[in-house]
Amino acid sequence: MSTSVTHKIALCLIAALITLPMLAQEQQERKVTPVKPTTNKVLTPPKGTSEDIINQYLTGDTAQARAKERKDSLAKIYPRYPKLNELRLGLNFGDLLMMAFGQKHASVDVSATLNMWNRFQPVAVLGFGRAKDSPIDMNFTYSGKLSPYFKLGANYNFLFKSDPQYQLYAGVRLGMSAFKYDVTDVTVNNPYWGEINQSYELRGLSANALWGELLAGLKVGIKGNWALGWEVKYHGIFKEKKNASGKPWYIPGYGTRNGNWAFGISLFYTIPLNRDRWPVKEDKNKAKQANQGNQDNANQVRPPIKN
């Protein structure tokens, strides 16, 4: 290859190296970056904003609109039920159910619960209990006479923000009962002395007891004002009458002294109080439709809410 041809190629390369960056720079300068305007921003109202608030914004009463908006959002997060929210009447029938499965004693009671703020719930209970058992392979018949019992206490509803139909609660109770019982058909054997089938009866024994309960419960609305409830209780006797003939096996309202755990199933009827002051229950479908409507209105009207 001659020297002149080599020179020409070198010159072409140099020219290319100089012109290519210039072309590239020209290409870059042609790009346009969109700029977001920061002034006179037009906002749409948040989803679920009521028509009143939108109108207040439109009429320029922004302070009132903002205050109402804040109140509405607080009510959504923390719905406040009135002080006297509902009166609940209950029938505890768990022991009747258990008797069908062979249990030899039953305590049935009616309760009145005042629901305050859907949170604190003082409870009063009045019931009757009885027992009759002749255990197999044992030497006696135990008869607890039908006797009354009373309980006073309170519940705390953990789901106080939710519909009162559904409640998950913990509670305390103080119970008391005075009752009578018989121990009959007793046979005692003393084989060494040849004393076989010696019998006696203990009739008209009286006793009383004071006890406490810690409980957890669940209440579920089933239809209209009717609800079902389930409770598990841990209980213990604080004080009872000492009796020379022994301690009673069964205490009305407490159950047997075999263990510290007890259960209850109740049917409730609820009488709502101050219904007009309850937080408005949000219907999801309606809310959705309303949101859709608001969105359409907002798109049409576009209230001038400025930042």
Added chain:
Amino acid sequence: MRFRLNHSMCMAVLMAMTAALLVPSCNNDNCGGNSNGIPLAAFYEDGNNVTITNLTVYGIGAPNDSCIITNSSVSQVYLPLRITASSCQYVFNYNTEGIANDTITLNYDIIPYFESHECGAMYQFNIKSWEFTQNVIDSISIPKPLITNSDVVTINIHLQ
């Protein structure tokens, strides 16, 4: 996280709990003591519990002259009380030449007593007084005169 209950969830929990409730629960059917009130006597020498060898004990008036223990080495012995009389007598035969028998008499009240559903009904005894001969026995003490079905020593027999 916000906890919410819905109807079907609540009903499911309620049904499960009701079913659990209807399953027969475990029950402690064991009686921790005896089936009747019965005194347990223990032998002491210089304050220490001792074992007596070749001891025979029987109650006076027991049917067929039956013995409570015969030629046994024991440190404790049950002394069943009569439930048709308020007094009992027991003979302690040491089966050793030259040592005479001892006789213990217990006088008591009989108390019909309902212990518990597991142990049943029985008798308790309240020991009012006691007498004894002093051939081997030095003294008898009964710190707690109420005899229950508890399996504990209630009569302390101190030997010479």
